[in-house]
Structure formats: C-alpha cells, structure tokens
Amino acid sequence: MKSEIKTYTRPQIKLLLIFDHGVLILGAAFMILPVLMLLQMTTMPDLFNMKTGPSLAIGDQLDDNFRKAMFEADGFSGANTxxxxxxxxxxxxxxxxxxxxxxxxxxxxxxxxxxxxxxxxxxxxxxxxxxxxxxxxxxxxxxxxxxxxxxxxxxxxxxxxxxxxxxxxxxxxxxxxxxxxxxxxxxxxxxxxxxxxxxxxxxxxxxxxxxxxxxxxxxxxxxxxxxxxxxxxxxxxxxxxxxxxxxxxxxxxxxxxxxxxxxxxxxxxxxxxxxxxxxxxxxxxxxxxxxx
Amino acid sequence: MKRAAFTNRWLPILLLVPQISIIGIFFYWPAIHALRSSFYLQDPFGFSETFVGFSNYASLFNSPAYGRAAIFTVCFTLLVTILSLGIALLLAVKADKVVRGAKTYRTLLMWVYAVAPPVAGVMGLILFNQSWGPIADLFKSLGWDFALGVHYYDTAFAMVLISVWKQIPVNFIFFLSGLQSIPKSVREAAMIDNRSTAGRFWDVTFPLLAPTGFFLLITNITYSLFDTFGIIDTVVKGEPGNNPMTLVYKVYVDGFRGNDLGGSSAQSVVLMVLVLAMTVFQFRLVERRIHYT
Missing domain, CATH: 1.10.3720.10 (MetI-like)
Incomplete structure (x- = not known):
C-alpha cells in the first residue's frame, strides 16, 4: 500500500510519545487502583468505612486490622484465623x-x-x-x-x-x-x-x-x-x-x-x-x- | 516417541498409572455418572430414581429460566472477550513501542493474573456498593440509578467489568510476546514501505498477530464460561434471585441449591458437548494456522 510520505516534526513525535505513555499509565492505573482502594480501607476504622466507604484518607488502623485478620477468627469454631x-x-x-x-x-x-x-x-x-x-x-x-x-x-x-x-x-x-x-x-x-x-x-x-x-x-x-x-x-x-x-x-x-x-x-x-x-x-x- | 527409546515393558505403565487412575476416578467416572443421571429423575431424599429418557433435556430446553441464562451467557461471553482482547491489544502495542519504563509498565499490567477471581469480586462489591461505591457514585452523578444486585442490567454490567479487568493480563502477555516475536527485519521493511503508523499496524502487525488472536479467542471464551465462576458467585453473594447468571453457575445453583440432580446433570452434559465442539473447532484452527517464520 502506498501512502504519501509523511514526516513528523520533533514536537509531533513528542506528542505521540506522551500519548503512548498516557495510554499505558491509564491502563496501569485501571489495574492497580482497586487494590489500593482495599489497602486504604484497611487503614480506617470500621465505622468510618461503613459511613463513607473508600476515600483518600489514611488512618492508623492498619496494624490493628492486620492483627484482627491474622489472629482472630470470626467463625463458630474460632479456627479460621x-x-x-x-x-x-x-x-x-x-x-x-x-x-x-x-x-x-x-x-x-x-x-x-x-x-x-x-x-x-x-x-x-x-x-x-x-x-x-x-x-x-x-x-x-x-x-x-x-x-x-x-x-x-x-x-x-x-x-x-x-x-x-x-x-x-x-x-x-x-x-x-x-x-x-x-x-x-x-x-x-x-x-x-x-x-x-x-x-x-x-x-x-x-x-x-x-x-x-x-x-x-x-x-x-x-x-x-x-x-x-x-x-x-x-x-x-x-x-x-x-x-x-x-x-x-x-x-x-x-x-x-x-x-x-x-x-x-x-x-x-x-x-x-x-x-x-x-x-x-x-x-x-x-x-x-x-x-x- | 524418540527413535532411541527404552524398551522396558513395565516401567512406562508404572509411570502412567498415577495420572491415568486419577483421571479414571475423578474425571471419567463423574462424567459418566453425570451422563447417566441426566436420564433419571431422583426423589429429593436420594432414595429412589426412575428412568425418564430425555425428559430432563426436554424440560431444560423448554424452561424460560434456562433460555434466559443461555442468552445472558452468550452476551456476557461476547462482551468480556471483545473488551478484554481489545484493551489488552491496545496496551500491548503501546508497551511494545515505548522504550523508557517498558519493564515497569509490563509488570504493572500483568500482576493481576495472580489475583483470585473471588477477590476480584470483593473489589467489585466495594466499587459498586450502593451507598458509597466510587463507580456507583459516578453513575449516580450522571443520572443512572445504579443498584448492584437489584437491577438485572446493573449486576450484569458489574460482572462484565470485573471479568474484563481480571482477563486483561493474560491477553496482554500473549499479545506482547506475539509482538516481540515479529522479526526486526519485517518491521524495518514495513517502516520503509509504509510511513503511517496505523497503516503499518493493520497491514503488517495485525495479520502477523492473527494466530495469537485466534488462540486467545478460544481461551477467552473458555474463561468467560468457566473461570468467571468465582466472580459471579461473589457478586451475587450466593443468592442468585433475580440476578443474571451464566450456564455454568446455573449447574451449581440447580444441583446444590435446588437439589435437582437430573436437571443439573443434563445441563452438565450440554456444557460437555459445548466444550467438545469448541475443542474440535480450536484444533481445526490450529491445523490451518499460518506460520510466517
């Protein structure tokens, strides 16, 4: 297929490059944001989470939630820590x-x-x-x-x-x-x-x-x-x-x-x-x- | 088999016994059992059964619920396959092109492969939460009264989005490795002949990716049918109610929740035939697959 010769100027090349990176950054953000949201919620008190859901705030509950998740059980037998x-x-x-x-x-x-x-x-x-x-x-x-x-x-x-x-x-x-x-x-x-x-x-x-x-x-x-x-x-x-x-x-x-x-x-x-x-x-x- | 093979008589049998016996006990026997149960009607307590011929199949194909599930499965499979293949192809083309940060992008786009489907479902439940889920909020601000688990199409939308998210990495990895296996000489020749990036993509790169694409098409259909089980089960919270469900999920719901062994087995047999058809189709494709190297 023959198309007319097109040459890109330096700013145009730069613009294309920014576009490529933009697409990739959007894609990466799409993949990672849901997990960051989970992480954010683990730092907040449960009452806050229940009322507001995910937010941009970072709380101090991380180690407390970690302790609860790893060492406390919620079932009847108490075995599923x-x-x-x-x-x-x-x-x-x-x-x-x-x-x-x-x-x-x-x-x-x-x-x-x-x-x-x-x-x-x-x-x-x-x-x-x-x-x-x-x-x-x-x-x-x-x-x-x-x-x-x-x-x-x-x-x-x-x-x-x-x-x-x-x-x-x-x-x-x-x-x-x-x-x-x-x-x-x-x-x-x-x-x-x-x-x-x-x-x-x-x-x-x-x-x-x-x-x-x-x-x-x-x-x-x-x-x-x-x-x-x-x-x-x-x-x-x-x-x-x-x-x-x-x-x-x-x-x-x-x-x-x-x-x-x-x-x-x-x-x-x-x-x-x-x-x-x-x-x-x-x-x-x-x-x-x-x-x- | 190699020319210079060993001639030992019992060793190969011994080597094959563990694999073959597991297949016999846990694959063939259940499959045959499902085939048999599909022609019987069991009483709810499991004490007796009567031979009913094809009546389980007849009531299956006459059931509106089964028809709805079948239509949903087709739409769901099409949407998930097209969207995840399309997005992954775009990302792979860009990741193949950039030089700076190429490795970082690759890692960021493939790690979700290791996330278990039900965990993806949990993230979906939060994102679409009715009172404060970020995506649900976004839709509400646009005037769409989004309600997961209440409105049929809203639940379907969430299932599709989560399933696409989970499937992008596999497609991305295969497309990227397909792109990277295109010889440099071919790329350079194309550069000389065709200066437009888009033209080069559709005339050279895309046809060269076709074998990978065909293979991924089958993989994605299989994924949408079977591997989305964990996502669907989490999103509907095990309470199917009026929610959309796929044919595979319906086998589980009818068999375990409904205790309808005959009907569930008939559904299993229908799915086996479907998988068989797809495998045959895949093999014919592979046979005809064109190799450019």
Missing amino acids: GVRMLWNSMILGLGFAAGKIVLGMMAAYAIVYFRMRFATFAFWIIFTTLLLPLEVRILPSYEIVQHLGMLNTYQGLIIPLIASATATFFFRQYFRSIPEELIEAARIDGAGPFKFFVDILVPLSQTMIAAMFIIMFVYGWNQYLWPTMITTDEDMFTLVRGIKQITQSLEGTSLPEYGRANMLALVAILPPVLIVIFFQSWFVKGLTESDK
Whole structure:
C-alpha cells in the first residue's frame, strides 16, 4: 500500500510519545487502583468505612486490622484465623504444583521415551481431561470424594485435581525438543531409564519445572469452587475459600468489619502476586509455552 | 516417541498409572455418572430414581429460566472477550513501542493474573456498593440509578467489568510476546514501505498477530464460561434471585441449591458437548494456522 510520505516534526513525535505513555499509565492505573482502594480501607476504622466507604484518607488502623485478620477468627469454631487459612492455602498451592509437575513429568517421560503399544491411547486419555472442566462434573465429583471419606482433608483438596493435561503436554513438548544424541550417549554409557530420568532429564528441565511451578502454584492457590464444596470445617478453609465467609459476614452485622475483610483479601492475593512479579520471566515462559 | 527409546515393558505403565487412575476416578467416572443421571429423575431424599429418557433435556430446553441464562451467557461471553482482547491489544502495542519504563509498565499490567477471581469480586462489591461505591457514585452523578444486585442490567454490567479487568493480563502477555516475536527485519521493511503508523499496524502487525488472536479467542471464551465462576458467585453473594447468571453457575445453583440432580446433570452434559465442539473447532484452527517464520 502506498501512502504519501509523511514526516513528523520533533514536537509531533513528542506528542505521540506522551500519548503512548498516557495510554499505558491509564491502563496501569485501571489495574492497580482497586487494590489500593482495599489497602486504604484497611487503614480506617470500621465505622468510618461503613459511613463513607473508600476515600483518600489514611488512618492508623492498619496494624490493628492486620492483627484482627491474622489472629482472630470470626467463625463458630474460632479456627479460621488468617494464619490458619494462609497455611492451608500454602499447602494447597504447593501440593498442587508439586503433584502436577511430578505426575506430568512421569507421564510425559513414559509417552516420549518408551516404545509402548498404547502410548497414543494414553495420550488421548490425558488429552480428553481438557474436555471435562471441574464445573461440568462438579456434583458427581463431590459424591465420589464424599464416598472416599476425603471431605475436609488435604488429600481431598489436592488429589482429585492434580491430573494435568497442561503439565503433561508441556513436558512432552520439551522432552521432544531434547536432542536424540543425548539418550544415545547415555545408553552407551550404560544409563538405565531411571538413571537417565533422574540424572539427565530432571536437571535439564530445571527452567521448565520452575516455569510450570509458578503457573500451577498460582492456579492451586486461587482455587475457589472445589475448596468451597469439599471443606466445611473452618480449620480447613483456604484464604480464597474464606472470602465467601468474609462477604457473607459483611452482610448481616450492624458494624461490618471492612478493615479486617479487606486485609484478608489482600493477604490472599499477596503471595501469588509477589511470585508472579519476582519470577516474571519464568512465569511468562510457563504461560506462553504451556498453552500453545 | 524418540527413535532411541527404552524398551522396558513395565516401567512406562508404572509411570502412567498415577495420572491415568486419577483421571479414571475423578474425571471419567463423574462424567459418566453425570451422563447417566441426566436420564433419571431422583426423589429429593436420594432414595429412589426412575428412568425418564430425555425428559430432563426436554424440560431444560423448554424452561424460560434456562433460555434466559443461555442468552445472558452468550452476551456476557461476547462482551468480556471483545473488551478484554481489545484493551489488552491496545496496551500491548503501546508497551511494545515505548522504550523508557517498558519493564515497569509490563509488570504493572500483568500482576493481576495472580489475583483470585473471588477477590476480584470483593473489589467489585466495594466499587459498586450502593451507598458509597466510587463507580456507583459516578453513575449516580450522571443520572443512572445504579443498584448492584437489584437491577438485572446493573449486576450484569458489574460482572462484565470485573471479568474484563481480571482477563486483561493474560491477553496482554500473549499479545506482547506475539509482538516481540515479529522479526526486526519485517518491521524495518514495513517502516520503509509504509510511513503511517496505523497503516503499518493493520497491514503488517495485525495479520502477523492473527494466530495469537485466534488462540486467545478460544481461551477467552473458555474463561468467560468457566473461570468467571468465582466472580459471579461473589457478586451475587450466593443468592442468585433475580440476578443474571451464566450456564455454568446455573449447574451449581440447580444441583446444590435446588437439589435437582437430573436437571443439573443434563445441563452438565450440554456444557460437555459445548466444550467438545469448541475443542474440535480450536484444533481445526490450529491445523490451518499460518506460520510466517
């Protein structure tokens, strides 16, 4: 396509640059303002929050609200303190990530490195799990966990969800890109399948493991529907599960505890957000390479 | 499979057993169970069931509530997908262009990926609070009597806005990495041929981003259907009442709140067919996907 030659003058270029930055600053503000609003409300007394809502004022209630959110429970049993929920979230996130990576690597290893009659069949069985999101099989899944007596347990929270097509495909893709000569050399040197996996494949996959770990940790930490259904004991609540309790407790009471509730919401987002920010390059790698 | 593979017989089976057995117990069995229950009518106490053929499906497709939820789901999905893709594309193009502060902008625009959907819902509840929510106040000053949870369209608006907010980062990351994979030589050639920035974008950059766009289209539809559950549940506070809800949320409400196992299972099966159709569609797209490199 031919258009007439257009040249920009120096002030015009400057104006364009300001426009570009303006768009980006607006976008960044759109993303961050809601969270700053939560933070602001945690510094104010509850009475003020109830009457005025979010404002520009900064109060002195931050540490008081933090203490209430982390060490006081609002339930009947007194078990769901912030610290307890943080612990449960951590177990769910770590268990999820570790489980999915171990199972995914094992399955990918079997599919890529072994002569096996039903490799394609196994691949398809794993693939079809993508067609069955938790939300469409939620009731019967609940019943099975109930029959197995796994309600209100960590096993029940983690195991039913750790089969992972995403992790399996991610490692399958990566294993396939590893040069053939490597396994030939390893076999000449007398390495068996177990030694090859532990001493060569796992160390080689370190970056991939880190990338997948971040994605799956965030994914596990942020689980909502499953923990909501299978945990009823307050000492098994995760932070994200506790959110439901929080919003419900804001409804009925005469003086809703916005400071405490918002503090818990902030504690719920802080660990995954920090991980994503600090391990950004691994995170982006895990995300863009696992979904394609 | 590699040429130089191991020939061990039992080891691969052993390696696959944990994954496959979890899939069998927690994926296939529930799915089959849902399929079966969709042809039965259960009494409310769970003591007996009778085979009713397709009557659960018939009453589903004749139910006005299901029709309303289906229409809402389509509109909701379209709005969330178009808005979050559009905004993310604009931001990615700008973030790819600027030099100063590029890394800071990138971080500020992607961290929301890690925010759990129900927490996003909590922020929405405050922003749209009827007595002092900042956005609700803004609308009221413009003469729009905004009432979350009371007016159908107001609640729908809040759900769309929160869902878009939560989805922008994923789209941004993929668009940005798509943009950055366009070779420098191609960009420079385009610069020589076409001096107008907009013209260059639509003639060169946009077509090169098409594969990423198609992929994101499917991702966003899936997100709008399934991953918005936490947002919707928080915004309606678990009390669906007269509020808008998506088909996925309705499966949960009818199954758990309504105790209508047969009807809920029929809805699950309809959704499974929908996901199947989308996956097939995605694969045909991927097969035809053009690679320019």
